[in-house]
Amino acid sequence: MSTYDLVVVGGGSAGLTAARTAGRFGARTLLVERDRLGGDCLWTGCVPSKALLHVAADVQAARRASAYGLPPVPGRADLAAAMGEVKRAIGAIEPHDSPEALARLGVEVAYGAAAFTGPRSLTAGEREVSFRYAVIATGSSPALAPVPGLAEAGPLTSDTVWELSGLPHRLVVLGGGPIGCELGQAFARLGSQVTLVEAMDRLTPREEPRASEVLRERLEAEGVTVLTGYQAERVDAGAVHGPGGAVPYDALLAVTGRRANTRALGLDAAGVELTATGHVRTDGRLRTTNHRIYAAGDVTGRSAFTHLGGTQGGAAATDALLGVRRPVDYRAVPWVTYTDPEIARVGLTADEAREQYGDTARVHTLGNDRLDRAVADGRTEGFTTLVLGPRGKIVGATVVSPRAGETIAHLAAAVRRGWTPSDYARTVHPYPGYADGPWHTALTDVYARLARGSGAIGALLKLRRGVRR
Numbered sequence: 001m002s003t004y005d006l007v008v009v010g011g012g013s014a015g016l017t018a019a020r021t022a023g024r025f026g027a028r029t030l031l032v033e034r035d036r037l038g039g040d041c042l043w044t045g046c047v048p049s050k051a052l053l054h055v056a057a058d059v060q061a062a063r064r065a066s067a068y069g070l071p072p073v074p075g076r077a078d079l080a081a082a083m084g085e086v087k088r089a090i091g092a093i094e095p096h097d098s099p100e101a102l103a104r105l106g107v108e109v110a111y112g113a114a115a116f117t118g119p120r121s122l123t124a125g126e127r128e129v130s131f132r133y134a135v136i137a138t139g140s141s142p143a144l145a146p147v148p149g150l151a152e153a154g155p156l157t158s159d160t161v162w163e164l165s166g167l168p169h170r171l172v173v174l175g176g177g178p179i180g181c182e183l184g185q186a187f188a189r190l191g192s193q194v195t196l197v198e199a200m201d202r203l204t205p206r207e208e209p210r211a212s213e214v215l216r217e218r219l220e221a222e223g224v225t226v227l228t229g230y231q232a233e234r235v236d237a238g239a240v241h242g243p244g245g246a247v248p249y250d251a252l253l254a255v256t257g258r259r260a261n262t263r264a265l266g267l268d269a270a271g272v273e274l275t276a277t278g279h280v281r282t283d284g285r286l287r288t289t290n291h292r293i294y295a296a297g298d299v300t301g302r303s304a305f306t307h308l309g310g311t312q313g314g315a316a317a318t319d320a321l322l323g324v325r326r327p328v329d330y331r332a333v334p335w336v337t338y339t340d341p342e343i344a345r346v347g348l349t350a351d352e353a354r355e356q357y358g359d360t361a362r363v364h365t366l367g368n369d370r371l372d373r374a375v376a377d378g379r380t381e382g383f384t385t386l387v388l389g390p391r392g393k394i395v396g397a398t399v400v401s402p403r404a405g406e407t408i409a410h411l412a413a414a415v416r417r418g419w420t421p422s423d424y425a426r427t428v429h430p431y432p433g434y435a436d437g438p439w440h441t442a443l444t445d446v447y448a449r450l451a452r453g454s455g456a457i458g459a460l461l462k463l464r465r466g467v468r469r
C-alpha cells in the first residue's frame, strides 16, 4: 500500500488549492477525484454562470443601442450560441486544473470515488492508500426544497441548466438567492420570460435590505416578474403553486440551496463526525474530529465560495504538513452576487453591527447619484454602505453598482487591517471610477468628524492667523 504525506479527496477549488500547496512544499501528495478536476466552480458554477452573464450583458447592450439610432434588435438570443461561449470559457481555464498541470507541481492524481477504510487509509478507485494527513474537499450538490411534486417534475438545477440547447419561453426560477438572481437575469436578458419565486420577503435575503430593493427594481425594469413571500407549496401540471396562485412554466429551474457531499465517504471508519446540518464538523484549524483529517470548502458549511474554499484548502494543507497555523479571517471574506448591478459585501451588515455593538455601531451610506462615473454611465441606482464598529473601525461594507466585485477587495483589506474611514480615505483613488463610491463614503465620516471638531479647528486657525499675520 502506498503512503502519502497528504491525500486530498475532491478536485474542486478547495481540493485543488490544498493539493497545489502540498505539492509546492514538496510533499508526497495524491489528489483523488471521482469525476472531473475543476469541480463545481469550473463546470457548473462560477465560470459558466459568469460567461453566461457576460453574453447576456452583450445582448442587453445590443437591445439598448436602438436609443442611439441603430436598428432595434428584436427577438431572442440563440442559446446554443450562448452556451458555446460558456464552453469556450471553461475550455480556456480547464488546462490549469489538469493532471498534467498538477504533475508539474508534484501532485499525483487518481480517478475514482474515494472512501475511507480506517483513520489513516482510504480506497481511491481500485487502489488502497495510506496517509499521514488527508483533506476532505468533496463540495456540495444542489438540494431540492421539500416541495411536493418538485422532484417528480424533474426540474433543471445549477448542475443541468448548462445542457439546455434552446431558450425556454417561460422560465420559472425557484429560489431568489445568488444563483437564482444571477441565472434569472441572464435568461431574461437572453429573451426568456422569467418569473423569480422567493419564499422570503425579499431577494438575496442575507444582504442589506436596500441592496435587495435595488436588485428587484432593476430585474423588474428588465421584464422579470419577481414574486417574494411566495413559498412554493406544490408543483404539478407544469406549474408552481403557492399563496399567490399558480405560476405556469415551460422550464423550471430549482435553486433552493445546497447539501454537503458526504455520502459513501466511509466517514464512520475514519472517525469523522458531521454537524446537525450534515456538514463535516471542523475546528478553528479546519481539523475534523479525526485530527489527521482536515476539511475545506463547501463540505464544511463554513464556505460557499471558490475563493474561501481555496483559502481554507491552502490553510489546511499548511497546518497539516508544516504545523504552521494559518487561521482564516472569516470577518474579512468578501463575496459578490454577479447580477447587474453587482452586490458586493464584506463583514457585517448595519443590522448585524447594531446587534453586536449596540450604539457604538455607526453607518454611512452614499448613493451612486453622487458618483460621477455612475452618472456618466447612467447607472445611479446603487450605493455604498460602510459599517463602523468600536473605535470607528470599518467592520462591514456593501457596494451595489457595476463592478462592485472589484471595488470590494479594497474594503476587505480595510476590514482585515482594522482601518478607520480616515485610514481608508488616505489612499488616493482614481477618478472617475466606481471605487470612488467607498472613498467618498469614507470621506463623509471624515467630514462629519471634522464638523464635530470645528471648535478646535477654528481655534487653531485663529491662533495661526495671530502668529503669522
Ligand SMILES: Cc1cc2nc3c(=O)[nH]c(=O)nc-3n(C[C@H](O)[C@H](O)[C@H](O)COP(=O)(O)OP(=O)(O)OC[C@H]3O[C@@H](n4cnc5c(N)ncnc54)[C@H](O)[C@@H]3O)c2cc1C
Pocket (backbone or CB within 6 Å): 009, 010, 011, 012, 013, 014, 015, 032, 033, 034, 035, 036, 037, 038, 039, 040, 041, 042, 044, 045, 046, 047, 049, 112, 113, 114, 115, 137, 138, 139, 140, 158, 179, 261, 264, 265, 296, 297, 298, 299, 303, 304, 305, 306, 307, 308, 309, 338
Ligand atoms: C451556479 C453557481 C454559481 C456560483 N458562482 C460563484 C461565484 O461567482 N463566486 C464564488 O466564489 N463561488 C460561486 N459559486 C460557489 C462555488 O462554485 C463553490 O463554492 C465552489 O465550487 C466549492 O468548491 P469545493 O472545492 O468546496 O467543492 P466542489 O467544487 O464541488 O468540488 C468537489 C469535488 O469533489 C469531488 N468528489 C465528491 N465526492 C468525492 C469522492 N467520494 N471521491 C472523490 N471525489 C469526490 C467532486 O466530483 C468535485 O469535483 C457558485 C456556485 C454555483 C452552483
Ligand SMILES: NC(=O)c1ccc[n+]([C@@H]2O[C@H](COP(=O)([O-])OP(=O)(O)OC[C@H]3O[C@@H](n4cnc5c(N)ncnc54)[C@H](O)[C@@H]3O)[C@@H](O)[C@H]2O)c1
Pocket (backbone or CB within 6 Å): 145, 147, 174, 175, 176, 177, 178, 179, 180, 182, 197, 198, 199, 200, 204, 205, 230, 231, 232, 233, 255, 256, 257, 258, 304, 305, 335, 336, 337, 338
Ligand atoms: N457569486 C457568488 O459568489 C455565488 C453565486 C451563486 C451561488 N453562490 C453560493 O452558492 C450557495 C447556494 O446558492 P443558492 O442561491 O442555491 O442558495 P441560497 O440558499 O442562497 O438561496 C436559495 C433561496 O431559495 C429560497 N427557497 C427555498 N425554498 C423555497 C420555496 N419552497 N419556495 C420559494 N423559495 C424557496 C430560499 O429562501 C433562499 O433565498 C450560496 O451559499 C451562495 O453563496 C455564490
